[in-house]
Structures are given as structure tokens and as C-alpha cells.
Amino acid sequence: MSDATIHHGGDRKWTDYFTFCTDHKVIGIQYLVTSFLFYFVGGALAEVVRTELATPDPDFVSPEVYNQLFTMHGTIMIFLWIVPAGAAFANYLIPLMIGADDMAFPRLNAVAFWMQPVGGILLISSFFVGAPQAGWTSYPPLSLISGKWGEELWILCLLILGTASILGAINFVTTIFKMRIPDMDIHSMPLFCWAMLATSALILLSTPVLAAALILLSFDLMAGTAFFNPTGGGDPIVYQHLFWFYSHPAVYIMVLPFFGVISEVLPVHSRKPIFGYRAIAYSGLAISFLGLIVWAHHMFTSGTPGWLRMFFMATTMLVAVPTGIKIFSWCATLWGGKLQLNAALLFAIGFLSSFLMGGLTGVMLAAAPFDIHVHDTYFVVGHFHYVLFGGSVFALFSGVYHWYPKVTGKMYDEIWGKIHFVMTFVGFNMTFLPMHYLGMQGMNRRIALYDPQYQGINQICTWGSYILALSTLPFLVSMALGLIKGKVAGRNPWRALTLEWQTTSPPEIENFEEMPVLWAGPYEYGIDTESEDGDEDIEDMLTEVANVG
Amino acid sequence: MQSSVTTTNGAIASEYQEAPTEQHGHADYRMLGLVFFLVAETMIFMGLFAAFVIYKVTVPDFTKELELLVPTINSVILVSSSFVMHKGQSAIKNDDVKGLQLWFGLTALMGAVFLGGQVFEYSNMEFGLTEHLFGSCFYVLTGFHGLHVTAGLLFTLAVLWRSREAGHYSSSSHFGVEAAELYWHFVDVVWLVLFLLVYLL
Numbered sequence: 075m076s077d078a079t080i081h082h083g084g085d086r087k088w089t090d091y092f093t094f095c096t097d098h099k100v101i102g103i104q105y106l107v108t109s110f111l112f113y114f115v116g117g118a119l120a121e122v123v124r125t126e127l128a129t130p131d132p133d134f135v136s137p138e139v140y141n142q143l144f145t146m147h148g149t150i151m152i153f154l155w156i157v158p159a160g161a162a163f164a165n166y167l168i169p170l171m172i173g174a175d176d177m178a179f180p181r182l183n184a185v186a187f188w189m190q191p192v193g194g195i196l197l198i199s200s201f202f203v204g205a206p207q208a209g210w211t212s213y214p215p216l217s218l219i220s221g222k223w224g225e226e227l228w229i230l231c232l233l234i235l236g237t238a239s240i241l242g243a244i245n246f247v248t249t250i251f252k253m254r255i256p257d258m259d260i261h262s263m264p265l266f267c268w269a270m271l272a273t274s275a276l277i278l279l280s281t282p283v284l285a286a287a288l289i290l291l292s293f294d295l296m297a298g299t300a301f302f303n304p305t306g307g308g309d310p311i312v313y314q315h316l317f318w319f320y321s322h323p324a325v326y327i328m329v330l331p332f333f334g335v336i337s338e339v340l341p342v343h344s345r346k347p348i349f350g351y352r353a354i355a356y357s358g359l360a361i362s363f364l365g366l367i368v369w370a371h372h373m374f375t376s377g378t379p380g381w382l383r384m385f386f387m388a389t390t391m392l393v394a395v396p397t398g399i400k401i402f403s404w405c406a407t408l409w410g411g412k413l414q415l416n417a418a419l420l421f422a423i424g425f426l427s428s429f430l431m432g433g434l435t436g437v438m439l440a441a442a443p444f445d446i447h448v449h450d451t452y453f454v455v456g457h458f459h460y461v462l463f464g465g466s467v468f469a470l471f472s473g474v475y476h477w478y479p480k481v482t483g484k485m486y487d488e489i490w491g492k493i494h495f496v497m498t499f500v501g502f503n504m505t506f507l508p509m510h511y512l513g514m515q516g517m518n519r520r521i522a523l524y525d526p527q528y529q530g531i532n533q534i535c536t537w538g539s540y541i542l543a544l545s546t547l548p549f550l551v552s553m554a555l556g557l558i559k560g561k562v563a564g565r566n567p568w569r570a571l572t573l574e575w576q577t578t579s580p581p582e583i584e585n586f587e588e589m590p591v592l593w594a595g596p597y598e599y600g601i602d603t604e605s606e607d608g609d610e611d612i613e614d615m616l617t618e619v620a621n622v623g
Numbered sequence: 624m625q626s627s628v629t630t631t632n633g634a635i636a637s638e639y640q641e642a643p644t645e646q647h648g649h650a651d652y653r654m655l656g657l658v659f660f661l662v663a664e665t666m667i668f669m670g671l672f673a674a675f676v677i678y679k680v681t682v683p684d685f686t687k688e689l690e691l692l693v694p695t696i697n698s699v700i701l702v703s704s705s706f707v708m709h710k711g712q713s714a715i716k717n718d719d720v721k722g723l724q725l726w727f728g729l730t731a732l733m734g735a736v737f738l739g740g741q742v743f744e745y746s747n748m749e750f751g752l753t754e755h756l757f758g759s760c761f762y763v764l765t766g767f768h769g770l771h772v773t774a775g776l777l778f779t780l781a782v783l784w785r786s787r788e789a790g791h792y793s794s795s796s797h798f799g800v801e802a803a804e805l806y807w808h809f810v811d812v813v814w815l816v817l818f819l820l821v822y823l824l
């Protein structure tokens with residue numbers, strides 16, 4: 075590989091990003107940028123919600139608009155932000171990590187991406203016809219009597235995005251199974267790929283069931299059937315079962331890819347082999363499997379018979395076992411490592427602490443008696459934001475910083491990155507920690523008007539959310555400064571061992587000039603630094619790699 | 624970088640440069656993709672069937688009697704068409720292009736007859752979509768399946784067309800044939816479950 079090829083590495087015109095481009099790297103960036111745009115929309119909606127909740131009266135927006143706001147906030151954050159962001163990482167990274175030149179089905183991949191803006195525009199256009207008001211769960215009969223067209227657009231959006239996510243999953247599994255370089259067996263594959271296997275399995279098995287629920291709901295709404303309408307003989311609980319058969323696994327669809335990200339970031343930035351490679355890999359699959367059989371813990375208050383509640387309670391608590399295995403493995407990876415406390419690792423550690431908290435409140439909620447007490451209160455809102463924000467979003471930022479040099483060829487600005495982390499961490503905990511207390515005191519979720527006794531704590535949450543919103547600015551500054559005057563990164567600034575770091579930064583259009591070579595297992599940092607037969611050790615080789623650039 | 628890789632891993636590097644690099648163009652991974660797609664399809668039907676079964680078990684007076692003659696004939700036609708189609712696939716494995724076209728043509732015809740039968744059945748139905756829960760389930764389930772038969776029919780016709788007009792498919796390259804067949808078998812199996820649940824039980 076001459077200097078010339080390094081120079082030409084990653085030649086892409088900016089216009090490529092606005093076309094039906096089949097390059098998985100372009101698609102990955104398209105996914106990420108699109109999902110970030112929706113993140114800002116969803117975040118802005120959340121700020122309006124929080125502003126409204128700063129006072130007990132519904133004075134800032136009308137209750138009707140309030141309903142639309144949290145419905146759209148939840149829907150956008152889940153279906154247009156965190157799920158596609160997982161697909162963004164998978165699209166960019168999987169082929170590079172396994173040494174392939176593209177995904178197995180490049181055109182299908184582009185189709186799946188372009189369904190995102192289509193779905194997003196459909197959803198947002200519902201504001202013009204009366205946005206849906208029944209929450210992101212869209213429970214009938216409420217969803218059947220509030221804003222018909224808005225609700226229908228919501229359904230269409232979800233059907234389109236669900237299809238896209240299924241197409242993506244087919245692509246990921248096929249690529250992982252069939253396109254690894256010949257000497258990479260499944261147990262020398264990066265853990266991110268394992269995470270995407272588990273995620274894709276869940277998508278394939280659960281997302282279609284949501285589609286079934288939505289089809290029936292759509293018939294109720296538009297054709298006058300009564301599948302879920304009790305006045306016509308139907309049963310709204312059937313909807314809940316179908317919905318949660320998807321939406322409980324969906325929380326793992328939202329976090330598993332980022333578990334994968336964390337498994338990549340931690341060993342590199344602590345210069346240690348990952349602790350328990352197989353434990354992490356298999357526990358992901360175990361989480362997927364358990365995730366498929368615990369859905370009715372969302373329905374403890376829906377008249378579920380006691381013995382069934384016991385079953386779902388027990389299986390839900392079981393999920394803590396593989397999750398705990400992961401957390402322990404990650405902590406053990408950090409333990410005694412040479413930590414490089416840059417923005418990437420800081421966010422990873424922020425992830426660990428916040429996700430731990432979300433996991434613990436999750437176990438609390440799995441206990442039916444406790445769940446019945448705090449059902450549909452702010453305790454639940456606090457819990458799932460610790461999982462989704464503290465878990466997924468923190469890990470996502472960690473991954474963005476970690477792979478930024480690979481994608482752009484430049485280093486991000488470390489100072490602004492750290493400011494970003496501090497503001498996010500403070501703002502996040504200030505917003506969501508007090509919500510647990512609010513919930514235990516009995517404050518309901520999804521209300522614009524609340525009892526004045528809750529006002530003080532709500533104001534803390536609201537101020538926290540402003541800090542959180544502002545934390546986006548240092549992030550953008552760090553990214554922009556990196557692009558404008560960042561240090562040239564070279565191929566492998568972190569001296570990492572996974573294959574994506576063997577190609578140029580950004581990777582050239584064909585990914586690799588020649589088939590990449592497994593240097594060692596993906597995480598063998600620090601071991602084998604003194605190989606017996608006098609060969610150059612891996613660490614040294616990587617230092618050299620870092621200096622090429 | 625080049626040099627350091629060759630010094631540490633020289634042997635490995637040269638060994639793998641000779642390994643086949645072509646990663647595209649194999650039918651096997653396309654087949655795998657189709658199988659995963661059918662897994663997803665199966666789950667949609669599972670969702671619909673699950674709803675149906677819950678209603679059947681929990682809603683009083685849910686089930687209504689259905690006329691069995693047409694759907695039974697239809698079932699026989701659809702199941703036999705799967706065998707007919709399989710003969711087409713065996714034919715192309717022996718490079719018998721005429722055979723492929725004959726059997727696939729017959730399959731398409733049988734599929735069309737099935738759909739015709741369904742239209743006939745609908746037009747003689749005693750209840751409509753919104754009359755009662757059973758009616759809603761009946762039309763949505765059979766209708767959704769009918770859509771899949773239509774898709775399978777188009778798939779079969781596409782294979783037929785590509786074989787006749789473009790001369791595709793031979794004993795060494797017939798992914799499209801196998802994919803169409805797998806899809807058709809899938810639609811068939813789903814019908815059997817549907818027939819059992821909705822008509823017979």
C-alpha cells in the first residue's frame with residue numbers, strides 16, 4: 075500500500091450521501107446523521123414537555139398538545155433515533171470488522187436506509203392532521219378515539235420502519251455468517267458482531283409480531299372492525315400482548331448493539347484483553363432468548379392471573395443473570411487496566427454506572443407487587459431513561475468518539491468531548507434520578523397537570539433537562555473542531571486489534587486494499603508482549619502502525 | 624505497516640492472500656437471506672394466528688360455521704401445486720428447460736385458480752368484514768394469506784418469464800427457481816395451518 079492509496083482512501087463526494095448509494099459505509103453515516111437529526115427533534119419535544127412540567131398547571135401547552143408531545147417524543151426517540159442508530163453502527167462496522175468489502179445485500183441495505191426518512195416524514199407530518207395522543211404504546215381503545223389520521227400515520231410510520239429494521243437484520247446475520255475472512259471463526263469475531271447477531275435474531279422474531287398488531291389496529295381504525303374495541307366485542311388486552319411481545323424485546327434491540335459497542339471500547343482504552351469473551355458473547359444470546367418470553371411483565375395491572383404473573387416475574391428476574399455477567403465482565407476488563415480517560419472511555423464508564431442503575435430498578439419493577447404500586451408513575455419514566463439514555467445513548471456517544479478517527483481520518487477535540495461528557499452526566503442524573511422519588515410519591519406519568527406538592531422536584535428535573543439539552547453543543551463543537559483542525563488520525567490511533575483499524579482512515583471505497591490479516595485475537599492487548607521466539611511483539615507493531623498514518 | 628505485518632505474520636499473510644476472495648455471487652447466502660425473511664414472515668402470521676386463538680378461547684360464541692366445499696378444493700389445489708412446482712425444480716437440475724417452464728406454468732395456473740376460488744368464496748359469504756369479530760378475523764387472515772399467494776404467483780411468473788425471455792436458469796444456476804419454490808412451499812404451509820384453525824376447528 076503506497077502513499078497514493080492512503081491519500082485516496084475513502085474518496086467520497088459529499089453528494090454521495092444524498093443518493094441511493096450502496097456502500098455500507100455511506101449507508102452507516104446516512105443512518106447515523108438521520109437518526110441524530112431525529113434525536114434533536116425528539117429532544118426538543120422533551121424540553122417542551124419538561125418546560126410544561128416546571129409548573130403544576132397546564133399553562134405552557136394545552137393538555138391535548140401535551141399528549142401529542144410525549145407521544146411523539148417517545149416514538150421518535152425509539153423508532154427514529156435509537157433503533158436506527160444501532161443500525162448505523164452495524165452497517166458501518168460489520169463488514170470492516172469481518173474483513174468483507176460490503177454487506178451481503180448492498181441494494182437491500184440502501185432500500186432499508188431510505189425507508190427511514192420516509193417513515194420519519196410520515197410521522198412528523200401527523201402534526202398537521204392532529205398528531206397521535208395515545209402514547210408510544212398506542213393502547214386501544216384510547217388510540218381508536220383520539221385523532222384518527224394522526225394515529226394512522228403513526229401506524230404507517232412504524233410499519234415502514236419495522237420493515238426496514240427486518241431487512242437490516244437479514245443483511246446483518248447473512249453478512250456475519252457468510253462473509254467473514256476465512257481465518258476468522260465465529261469465536262474470533264469482534265463482540266460487536268456477536269451483539270448484532272443477538273439483536274438481529276430478536277428483530278426477526280419480534281418485529282413482525284408488532285406488524286401483526288398494527289395491521290389489526292389499522293383495520294379497527296380505518297375499516298370499522300373491532301379487534302381491540304370492547305364495544306364491538308374485541309379485546310384490548312390482545313393488543314397489549316402482541317405489542318409487548320415486540321416491545322419488550324425491543325428494549326434489547328435498543329441496548330444490545332450498544333453493549334457490543336462497549337465491549338469494543340473498554341478493552342482498547344484500558345489496554346486489557348476483554349474479560350470473559352465467550353461469557354459476553356453467549357450472555358447476549360441468553361438475553362435475547364429470555365427477552366422473548368417475559369413480555370407480560372408490562373401487563374401486571376392488566377388483569378393477568380396471579381400464577382401467570384409469577385411466571386413472568388421469575389423469568390424477568392432471570393434476565394438479570396446474563397446482564398450481570400456482562401456488567402461483571404466489563405468491570406473486570408477495566409480492573410487494573412491502563413485507563414486512557416478520553417471522552418470515549420468516559421462515556422463508557424458513564425454507561426456502566428447509569429445502566430447498572432437502570433438494571434437494578436428494572437429488577438425492582440419485575441417484582442409484581444412493587445410494579446403495581448409504581449405502575450405508570452415517574453418511577454417507570456426514571457427507570458427506562460436510565461436504560462435508554464444512560465445505557466444506549468451514553469454507549470452510543472462512546473462509540474461515536476471511539477470510531478470518529480476511523481470515519482473522518484481526524485481526531486475529535488478532546489477538551490470539548492470531556493465537557494460534553496460532564497454536562498451530559500450531570501444533566502442526565504439531575505433530570506432522571508429525582509423521577510424515581512416522584513414516582514414512589516405517586517406522580518403519574520403522561521399528565522400535564524399535577525399536584526403542587528411535586529413541583530419542587532419537577533423543577534430540578536426541568537433544570538437538569540436544560541443542562542442535558544445544552545450538552546449537545548460541546549458535542550457538536552468537538553465534532554466540528556475535529557473536522558476543521560483535528561490531528562490526522564492515521565490508520566490506528568488507539569492501537570486496536572479489530573480489523574477495521576487495518577485499513578486507511580477513512581476506509582477506502584473497497585474497504586481493504588488486500589484481504590486483512592488477523593494480527594491476534596480481537597482483544598489480546600497486553601498479553602504476548604514478550605513472545606518467546608523473539609518476534610516483534612504485537613504492541614510494538616501497533617505502535618508502528620499508529621505512526622504510519 | 625506492510626513490512627511489520629509481513630515480519631510478524633508473514634506466513635499467515637501469504638497463505639490467506641491465495642484464499643478465494645470472491646465473496647459475492649454465491650446462491651447459498653442469498654438462500655440464507657430468504658430463509659431469514661421467511662422467519663420474519665412466519666412471525667407475522669404467528670401474531671395474527673395468536674390473536675385468533677385468543678379470541679377463540681376467550682370470546683363467547685366466537686366461532687361461526689363456514690362453507691367447506693370451495694376452501695377444501697382450494698386446499699387440495701394449493702398443496703398439489705407445491706408438488707407440481709417441485710417437479711419443475713427437478714427438471715432444471717437436469718437442464719430440462721422445457722420441463723421447468725411446463726411445471727412452473729402449471730403451478731402459476733393452479734395458484735390463479737386458488738385465488739379465483741377465494742374470490743368466489745368471498746362473493747358468497749354470509750357475513751361482511753365488520754359484522755362480528757369472527758368475520759373480521761376471517762377476512763383479515765384469509766386476505767393476508769391471499770396477498771401472499773399473489774406475491775408467490777408473481778414470483779413464479781417472474782421465473783417463468785426470465786426462463787422464456789432471457790434464457791436464465793440451468794443445472795448450475797437456478798437460485799431464482801429454488802427461491803420461488805421455497806416461498807411457495809411457505810405460503811402453502813401457512814395455508815394448511817390457517818385452514819385448520821379457521822375452517823376446521
Ligand code: HEM
Nearest residue numbers: 117120144145148151152156209210462463519520521539
Ligand atoms: C433530552 C433528554 C430527555 C428528556 C428530558 C426526556 C423526558 C421525558 C419525559 C419527561 C417523559 C414523560 C412524559 C410523560 O409521561 O408525560 C418522557 C417519556 C419518554 N421518553 Fe424521554 N426524555 C429524554 C430522552 C429520551 C431518550 C433518549 C429516549 C429513548 C431513546 C426517550 C424515550 C422516552 C419514551 C419511550 C417515553 C415514553 C413516552 C410515552 O409515554 O408515550 N427519552 N421523556
Ligand SMILES: [Cu+2]
Nearest residue numbers: 322369371372
Ligand atoms: Cu419489558
